[in-house]
Amino acid sequence: MNFLSINLRGIKDDCKARWINELKKDYKISFICIQETHRPDERGIHPQKFWGNSSYHSDFIPSTGTEGRSGGILSIWDPSSFTLSNTIKSTHYLITSGFINGTTSACHILNVYAPQEIPAKQSLWNEISNHIAATHGL
Template sequence: MNFLSLNIRSISDKAKARWVNKLKQDHHLNFLCLLETHKQEASSLNPHSFWGNYNFSHDFIPSSGSEERSGGILSIWDPSFFTLTNTLKSNHFLLTSGLINGISEQCNILNLYAPQELQAKQNLWDEITTLIANTQGLWIILGDFNSVRCPDERMHSMFNDSCALSFNSFIHQNGLMEYTMNGNLFTYVADNGKKKSKIDRVLVSSSFMNNWPRASLTALPRSLSDHRPLILNTSHLDFGPSPFRIFTSWFNRPGFNDVVCDSLNSGFYNGRPDKSSQQSSES
């Protein structure tokens, strides 16, 4: 399964549909998470324009407010890769739960657009925490969190300690993890490139990362939105020849696993603890 997360800032422009459709084709995407559709009626969504002439399923949360200028969440997926079993809708997220081909455990895909207000964000973190505690399976949460984790994730805009503390507590409390993001440090750019922040991201449960430890997360160049598209590719990637020699017969030798684990555990990692296991898995 390959995922796209994008705050598209309205889907009224047909050029945006062509942009997303090209991303889908170029990156072999199976699940699209689009935010801020600014559409209140299902009849005005036209998900076919994003997906192309292929079979798909979709669900959405309408926008709110006057003139359709607030929110709107749309998820589109390939039913041959993901079999839907349940959906749950909130003011700020769309949860689709089901089975990914080849994975026996349920996967919960949460397409999220967080509010701006600090208390409203805390209420959202509490709501999702309760949901995770009461729902079994793998978790992947994609979207615009309207929060950063540290001062380095903002440039020329105010860093809110309370907001970051609340967000980090939510991540650690639920055992969520992040893949290293390639492509760019920031996902949102405003004021002609002056203000930058990393408010869009992908969080996953440890069980999700254990299934796809070598997945790659990339922030692509901006085009028709002030947010960068995020691509999570869980497919096995070919990085060329192995940098060291190893023989299959070694796997059956007594003590082989101990040697590998000791080598990984003896390394030094300086960074957030929720990323340390990923570094080990990619070593």
């Protein structure tokens, strides 16, 4: 299973979506993690632009800050490669848990966009560490 994680600094530009879609095809990507969507809500989030016409599942965390210009997280995956069992959402991360099809161990995929301030980063990593300590799997 191939993964792509990328900070796009906004997803409004259709050229970025076409580029990601080409990378997905060329490298047979099964799971895409996008940071900095710059979208304050689900309007304007069109995962099929990135994924193409094949079947997909997705989850989204809205951006924050002035006019939604800070953060925003989008995860998109192939349901024939990854079966979702749970998600954990926070302002700065999305944990997608499930099973890579054909395996029996749980897999936890962390899509994170960290804050810039040092104390906030430390708090975020402490929170993520607690999740890691409480879970089993890969």
